[in-house]
Ligand SMILES: Nc1ncnc2c1ncn2[C@@H]1O[C@H](COP(=O)(O)OP(=O)(O)OP(=O)(O)O)[C@@H](O)[C@H]1O
């Protein structure tokens with residue numbers, strides 16, 4: 001089974017406006033609420049692709065209850081741990097001529113809750129696959145290191161899609177795949193990385209530090225896959241990008257879906273890039289009818 005981890009799920013409150021004027025009362029023309037979080041996005045897209053997964057992580061309060069109910073209603077499997085205090089965050093997304101976002105902090109994650117998640121991950125085996133996506137709040141600072149260590153001990157292949165230390169601290173446990181975007185790669189090395197040659201050069205440094213494979217996504221330029229011995233660059237299809245949030249999560253989902261079917265890393269990479277592109281060309285996350293058209 002594939003397991004995705006979302007440490008800090010959210011409700012995204014999206015308000016459509018004619019523009020925001022600071023310091024004044026503004027009105028929205030329309031609004032909607034969407035369950036969010038990077039691991040949850042990966043599970044949603046996997047489900048649209050026809051691959052089952054289980055969502056792990058933490059929720060709290062009435063917003064947490066809504067998140068669980070929404071996932072259940074969508075037919076997604078989840079084992080979210082109730083934190084018992086606080087509430088899962090609401091991220092406010094203001095859409096006008098520009099886009100402004102205010103992301104919530106989220107509830108404090110207790111040691112006991114972390115331990116419950118750790119015990120759950122200890123039950124995974126080498127047939128399973130673990131996905132660690134998104135940032136980790138300060139109260140669960142070393143969570144990815146611990147989960148990566150357990151995964152290595154139990155020979156569970158795992159993928160990390162996170163930034164900074166949350167990503168680099170897992171390298172010594174040999175993640176099967178890491179997926180920084182080009183900005184995150186630049187941040188890690190404190191150097192502006194722009195060319196494909198440089199992407200390959202710096203990805204190889206991450207492989208030296210322990211990653212088995214690296215995918216660096218580059219938005220509308222596509223992505224690069226770097227393995228122990230080779231690299232592949234795939235350009236993204238050109239088109240009308242209307243929403244690139246979640247494109248990276250979609251790439252990850254497409255990669256995992258294809259890799260689980262065919263165990264062909266290059267094919268899975270190309271499938272992932274195309275899944276990301278379909279996400280960029282869609283209003284929300286990519287839908288089944290569009291994903292069915294993928295041919296790689
Ligand atoms: N404008 C675009 N046109 C075509 N394809 C795109 C575009 N933006 C993203 N993609 C596709 O989606 C993939 C992932 O995009 P990107 O590099 O933006 O991920 P990301 O920054 O990790 O996104 P997020 O973390 O918000 O999910 C790209 O490799 C590409 O295949």
Ligand SMILES: [Mg+2]
Nearest residue numbers: 161181248249
């Ligand atoms: Mg990303």
